[in-house]
Amino acid sequence: xxxxxxxxxxxxxxxxxxxxxxxxxxxxxxxxxxxxxxxxxxxxxxxxxxxxxxxxxxxxxxxxxxxxxxxxxxxxxxxxxxxxxxxxxxxxxxxxxxxxxxxxxxxxxxxxxxxxxxxxxxxxxxxxxxxxxxxxxxxxxxxxxxxxxxxxxxxxxxxxxxxxxxxxxxxxxxxxxxxxxxxxxxxxxxxxxxxxxxxxxxxxxxxxxxxxxxxxxxxxxxxxxxxxxxxxxxxxxxxxxxxxxxxxxxxxxxxxxxxxxxxxxxxxxxxxxxxxxxxxxxxxxxxxxxxxxxxxxxxxxxxxx
Amino acid sequence: xxxxxxxxxxxxxxxxxxxxxxxxxxxxxxxxxxxxxxxxxxxxxxxxxxxxxxxxxxxxxxxxxxxxxxxxxxxxxxxxxxxxxxxxxxxxxxxxxxxxxxxxxxxxxxxxxxxxxxxxxxxxxxxxxxxxxxxxxxxxxxxxxxxxxxxxxxxxxxxxxxxxxxxxxxxxxxxxxxxxxxxxxxxxxxxxxxxxxxxxxxxxxxxxxxxxxxxxxxxxxxxxxxxxxxxxxxxxxxxxxxxxxxxxxxxxxxxxxxxxxxxxxxxxxxxxxxxxxx
Numbered sequence: 001x002x003x004x005x006x007x008x009x010x011x012x013x014x015x016x017x018x019x020x021x022x023x024x025x026x027x028x029x030x031x032x033x034x035x036x037x038x039x040x041x042x043x044x045x046x047x048x049x050x051x052x053x054x055x056x057x058x059x060x061x062x063x064x065x066x067x068x069x070x071x072x073x074x075x076x077x078x079x080x081x082x083x084x085x086x087x088x089x090x091x092x093x094x095x096x097x098x099x100x101x102x103x104x105x106x107x108x109x110x111x112x113x114x115x116x117x118x119x120x121x122x123x124x125x126x127x128x129x130x131x132x133x134x135x136x137x138x139x140x141x142x143x144x145x146x147x148x149x150x151x152x153x154x155x156x157x158x159x160x161x162x163x164x165x166x167x168x169x170x171x172x173x174x175x176x177x178x179x180x181x182x183x184x185x186x187x188x189x190x191x192x193x194x195x196x197x198x199x200x201x202x203x204x205x206x207x208x209x210x211x212x213x214x215x216x217x218x219x220x221x222x223x224x225x226x227x228x229x230x231x232x233x234x235x236x237x238x239x240x241x242x243x244x245x246x247x248x249x250x251x252x253x254x255x256x257x258x259x260x261x262x263x264x265x266x267x268x269x270x271x272x273x274x275x276x277x278x279x280x281x282x283x284x285x286x287x288x289x290x291x292x293x294x295x296x297x298x299x300x301x302x303x304x305x
Numbered sequence: 306x307x308x309x310x311x312x313x314x315x316x317x318x319x320x321x322x323x324x325x326x327x328x329x330x331x332x333x334x335x336x337x338x339x340x341x342x343x344x345x346x347x348x349x350x351x352x353x354x355x356x357x358x359x360x361x362x363x364x365x366x367x368x369x370x371x372x373x374x375x376x377x378x379x380x381x382x383x384x385x386x387x388x389x390x391x392x393x394x395x396x397x398x399x400x401x402x403x404x405x406x407x408x409x410x411x412x413x414x415x416x417x418x419x420x421x422x423x424x425x426x427x428x429x430x431x432x433x434x435x436x437x438x439x440x441x442x443x444x445x446x447x448x449x450x451x452x453x454x455x456x457x458x459x460x461x462x463x464x465x466x467x468x469x470x471x472x473x474x475x476x477x478x479x480x481x482x483x484x485x486x487x488x489x490x491x492x493x494x495x496x497x498x499x500x501x502x503x504x505x506x507x508x509x510x511x512x513x514x515x516x517x518x519x520x521x522x523x524x525x526x527x528x529x530x531x532x533x534x535x536x537x538x539x540x541x542x543x544x545x546x547x548x549x550x551x552x553x554x555x556x557x558x559x560x561x562x563x564x565x566x567x568x569x570x571x572x573x574x575x576x577x578x579x580x581x582x583x
Contacts, residue, residue, distance in 0.1 A: 011419070011422065014419065015419070015422055015423045015426055018423045019423065019426055019427060022423075022427065026432060026435055026436065026439075027435070027439070029436065029439050029440060136314075136564065136567060136568065136571070137564065139511075139563075139567055140511070140560055140561075140563040140564035140567055141560060142515055142518055142519065142535075142556065142559050142560060142563070143519070144518075144519055144522050144535075144538070145518075145538055145552065145556035145559065145560070148538070148542065148545060148552050148556070149552075149553075149556070151545075152545060152546065152549050156546055239426075242428075243428030243429070243430065243431060244428075244430055246428075246430050246431055246434070246523075247430060247519050247522070247523065250523055258431070261431055261434070261435075262434065262523065265434050265435050265438035265439075265525070266438060268438075268439070270439075273435050273438075276431065277427070277428065277431060277432060277435070280428045280431065281426040281427055281428065284425070284426045284428075285426050288422075288425075288426075
């Protein structure tokens with residue numbers, strides 16, 4: 001178990017380091033940052049001043065290690081536009097994105113677990129087919145468009161939910177549903193497949209032979225085994241959701257990390273952009289590691305291999 | 306019964322993809338109006354099923370008076386073009402990495418696995434937006450960026466299928482017959498994993514179309530005045546509360562096209578007995 005953990009941790013650190021290099025290269029793609037920061041009306045002298053002030057006159061490799069060294073201690077530099085530290089900006093915006101992501105995951109699990117279980121129990125019936133149709137439809141749904149449609153129907157026509165902002169918990173329902181849509185097909189399919197496999201296994205036959213109730217067999221015996229891959233994928237999906245929430249935050253004007261990134265891209269605020277890429281990647285790496293560890297804890301068979 | 310239902314889905318998907326391909330190829334011959342010509346006095350004219358529609362514009366006009374049907378048909382061209390070119394680019398990268406890793410194994414396979422892990426940790430939409438924001442948006446840049454980012458599923462599937470094929474008897478026979486590595490890869494391995502890759506390619510085309518629409522919607526995908534469906538929804542957003550059809554029309558076509566491609570992909574998967582998940 002310890003060897004597994006150490007190996008997993010080393011991979012996670014290597015991935016993070018690689019993403020740091022890529023995020024740094026990404027923001028240097030446009031060529032001379034000093035020109036874009038100084039703005040269109042800047043004179044040559046202005047550009048030189050900016051270049052000195054932000055340390056952009058140093059060799060790229062020095063700039064990278066300076067940034068990476070500070071980032072490792074939690075100092076992500078200062079935003080050019082907001083004039084505050086990137087870490088405080090992220091701390092301020094992260095709760096919105098995390099709330100959105102967790103709401104989305106909760107809704108996705110609430111929908112896909114029952115659908116997947118019922119689909120498996122009634123394999124090859126009309127209900128099962130309906131579940132599969134829902135999964136196919138969900139996969140094809142453009143999330144930003146679904147968001148707009150929900151705004152028209154539930155915000156304008158029915159007046160049930162607020163259209164934008166983060167004033168109350170109701171504000172998270174529509175964006176949460178839209179975000180959940182992206183994860184529901186995968187989670188439903190996985191639950192269904194896992195349950196079908198579990199139901200046909202020997203230990204379920206044993207449980208049936210012992211005369212246990214149907215509910216107990218399904219929920220205590222079959223689901224526990226079917227849930228292992230679902231838990232892993234749910235953690236990974238949360239990572240994808242946080243990365244993909246940039247579109248949803250834009251649609252519903254939620255001022256989270258995604259919205260911050262979008263604003264910063266428009267304003268050439270590259271310390272923020274590279275930090276958001278890094279932070280989202282680190283969260284994803286952390287979540288996949290968590291998923292692997294959870295897997296190992298839940299399924300003792302995986303620990304030894 | 307089940308098979309019949311599945312087949313219906315596949316045929317439905319094939320019909321949609323066929324129609325979309327037809328629209329994309331023959332767009333200039335099909336449209337009644339130039340999709341770029343503005344006609345401000347006739348802006349936001351309603352589609353045919355609503356009262357007061359203009360028979361000249363079957364699906365109405367947009368906020369600048371451009372014919373909606375013409376823009377929709379040209380938009381199909383953009384979606385198909387982006388979907389196919391992104392899938393080709395990412396396919397070349399992903400299949401090369403996956404086949405090399407799966408066939409050679411050892412340190413090279415470790416490196417490929419590491420590349421896949423790293424790629425998955427990078428937030429695609431954010432990076433694609435940042436690239437467009439820094440370098441200016443264009444179709445070529447969009448295709449290259451998405452192609453460089455979306456190769457993960459190609460790599461995962463080609464790697465796992467290559468590993469299975471590698472240990473089969475006919476590959477061993479080819480080794481014994483003294484075939485070179487390259488020949489075994491090209492003549493024995495690739496043809497046997499091709500059906501799996503075709504399935505992945507269809508799903509990737511659908512994904513790329515959705516991504517292009519989302520990026521164009523955010524204003525950093527296909528630049529205006531090109532009639533991308535995502536851009537059409539974004540431009541119509543300001544009017545959607547008064548006339549919802551302006552976002553319904555491009556949204557539904559986008560949804561139906563992606564649905565059709567996915568159904569076709571699912572059908573091909575059943576046909577080939579292929580796996581797309583590791």
